[in-house]
Amino acid sequence: MNGRTIATVYLKELKDTLRDRRTLISMIVGPALFMPGLIFGMGKAATVIVSKAREEIPRVMLISGEDSPGIRAELEKSGKFRLEPASADWKQQISEKKVRAAAEIPPGFEKALRDGAAPAVTLYDYQGELKSGLALEQLRNFFTALRERSTAKLLADRGLPATIARPFEVKEANVAPPEKVGGNLLGGIVPYFIIFLSLIGAMYPALDLAAGEKERGTMETLLCSPAARTDIVLGKFLMVLTGSLFAVFSAVASLGATLFLVVSSAGPAAKGDPGLFSIDPMGIFGVLAMVLPVAVLFSAVLFALALFAKSLKEAQSYVTPLTFLVVVPVAIGVLPGIELNFRLALVPILNVSLVCKEMLSGVWHWGYIGVIFGSTALYAALALGLCVKMFRSEGVIFRT
Amino acid sequence: MIEARNLTKIFRDSKRGEIRGADQVSFRVEPGTIYGLLGANGAGKTTTLRMLGTLLRPTSGSAKVAGFDVASEPDRVRAQIGFLAASTALYARLTAREMIAYFGRLNGMDERGLRARIGVLSEELDMGAFLDRRCEKLSTGMKQKTSIARTLVHDPQVMIFDEPTLGLDVMTARAIVQFVRECRGRGKTVIYSTHVMSEAEKLCDRVGIIHEGALKAEGTLAELRERTGEADLEECFVKIVAPGARP
Numbered sequence: 001m002n003g004r005t006i007a008t009v010y011l012k013e014l015k016d017t018l019r020d021r022r023t024l025i026s027m028i029v030g031p032a033l034f035m036p037g038l039i040f041g042m043g044k045a046a047t048v049i050v051s052k053a054r055e056e057i058p059r060v061m062l063i064s065g066e067d068s069p070g071i072r073a074e075l076e077k078s079g080k081f082r083l084e085p086a087s088a089d090w091k092q093q094i095s096e097k098k099v100r101a102a103a104e105i106p107p108g109f110e111k112a113l114r115d116g117a118a119p120a121v122t123l124y125d126y127q128g129e130l131k132s133g134l135a136l137e138q139l140r141n142f143f144t145a146l147r148e149r150s151t152a153k154l155l156a157d158r159g160l161p162a163t164i165a166r167p168f169e170v171k172e173a174n175v176a177p178p179e180k181v182g183g184n185l186l187g188g189i190v191p192y193f194i195i196f197l198s199l200i201g202a203m204y205p206a207l208d209l210a211a212g213e214k215e216r217g218t219m220e221t222l223l224c225s226p227a228a229r230t231d232i233v234l235g236k237f238l239m240v241l242t243g244s245l246f247a248v249f250s251a252v253a254s255l256g257a258t259l260f261l262v263v264s265s266a267g268p269a270a271k272g273d274p275g276l277f278s279i280d281p282m283g284i285f286g287v288l289a290m291v292l293p294v295a296v297l298f299s300a301v302l303f304a305l306a307l308f309a310k311s312l313k314e315a316q317s318y319v320t321p322l323t324f325l326v327v328v329p330v331a332i333g334v335l336p337g338i339e340l341n342f343r344l345a346l347v348p349i350l351n352v353s354l355v356c357k358e359m360l361s362g363v364w365h366w367g368y369i370g371v372i373f374g375s376t377a378l379y380a381a382l383a384l385g386l387c388v389k390m391f392r393s394e395g396v397i398f399r400t
Numbered sequence: 401m402i403e404a405r406n407l408t409k410i411f412r413d414s415k416r417g418e419i420r421g422a423d424q425v426s427f428r429v430e431p432g433t434i435y436g437l438l439g440a441n442g443a444g445k446t447t448t449l450r451m452l453g454t455l456l457r458p459t460s461g462s463a464k465v466a467g468f469d470v471a472s473e474p475d476r477v478r479a480q481i482g483f484l485a486a487s488t489a490l491y492a493r494l495t496a497r498e499m500i501a502y503f504g505r506l507n508g509m510d511e512r513g514l515r516a517r518i519g520v521l522s523e524e525l526d527m528g529a530f531l532d533r534r535c536e537k538l539s540t541g542m543k544q545k546t547s548i549a550r551t552l553v554h555d556p557q558v559m560i561f562d563e564p565t566l567g568l569d570v571m572t573a574r575a576i577v578q579f580v581r582e583c584r585g586r587g588k589t590v591i592y593s594t595h596v597m598s599e600a601e602k603l604c605d606r607v608g609i610i611h612e613g614a615l616k617a618e619g620t621l622a623e624l625r626e627r628t629g630e631a632d633l634e635e636c637f638v639k640i641v642a643p644g645a646r647p
Binding site: 004 | 455456457476479481483485487488490491492493502505506507550551
């Protein structure tokens, strides 16, 4: 191995790549915009949609309950509902979003309430539909409050204290520091995108430096030089790895900058309760360290696939299924309830996704971290060895 | 000098079985001469030259280029050759200067020597006007000059040309032919493959006619004419490669 030759090949590839707009987009611009755009853009969009939906006074329908006019009057008086006249096709109207929810009041409801019986009110909504869900929530709150008032009145009528129906209160308090809360909230999604971006960042350079060179005829030109094959492949591989790491670092840097801007612009109130916007910096460093062997693994696998291909088109047809192979284990890692164990610590990609989630939420299982780092580094070394072997094979380089 | 002895290359194809890309090819090229490898498309010219350039490894037989064995010393062989083919393209996003410098560095040249060498080549090949222009913006002629400079940057003893005029216009092809002659004038060992008879007649001191992977005949143009009884090289070629012709 000749370090000077490897550096010569690497620097040439770096210069060549930095002049290619498409690669720059996949390596830097895309990842830099992707994570903040996705996390905060979608978050903002969701907030706007939900708050707009909350502003709307929902149209609801009372099914039957004609003998309980007090309920209707209270619902109207609350100002939180627009009562629609009862109709036999109420289900159809909910499906068509003309009415958001309905409440079925049983006959003799008010009388039963006074007598201390336990009549059942049934609430109807269209599950999965946001505005219908909000209307249901409003109706539930109304009837819960009504129940509590009725209970209090029944107790008072009998000369009993209100605490008899509520002998103790239940309170909740968080003991996790804000950065752990943020880590838990972002812990699932951040590793998912970082791992995925380390694949995306390596993709275009790998295709261009292997299959692209074959297609354009520059591979043969390069092979005519006295540079050893191993030096050439290592120089090119380092460039593919650079693409992968560039994508990861641009994403993390832009995410960090966005978090900083959000917290700074949110004012002192948000600073006092950082919640979502606080992540333990050690967790971020841990994730970056774990992503390093993953980036080597992705770069080597992508480079090997692109080397085998005769053309860019063929290479793309190999790389697309690889994307799905990566997305699935990473997505499994994001699912709640999946916990790291020794067997999962040996499953490539999934193991990194799980351990990153733990590190961001402040849990450091050093044994697993060692196993995962070591096994991923081993897979990466094997993939890189395959690249070198393939590059030395004329059957691969001159495949027709 | 180039010396090939029974060079054979067998390709294995899942559909077509065993294919002999080159079959027992032997010849010798002396310094200061041009050896023409003449054959139809698919005859085995490129396979033979790729073995000499160490891009392919011979299945059997051997070859020495500038005293180094192509199988056991491939890196040293490549350091002695300049390989120019229709299929050896340029990096589109590099400038002509960067392209030449890249190959100079891969040949182990130091920066000072490289700068001086690029200056000399730029002057010789009249590249001053486009030396700092990206290769993707160059005309075909400019690209060919850049390719030539790329092959010459390390001043190799041996030049291998694989159909270098393929697809070029008349003026650019003439410039290439002139350049090949100059290589001979500088005492370099030159091997030149083509299927264009007129080029072989103009350039070559000796000619090897290759057909279906095997070298069917070899000699000077005069020897080939005498042997076939034909004055025209094209007729000589047809007679030699005709089915049933004596090797």
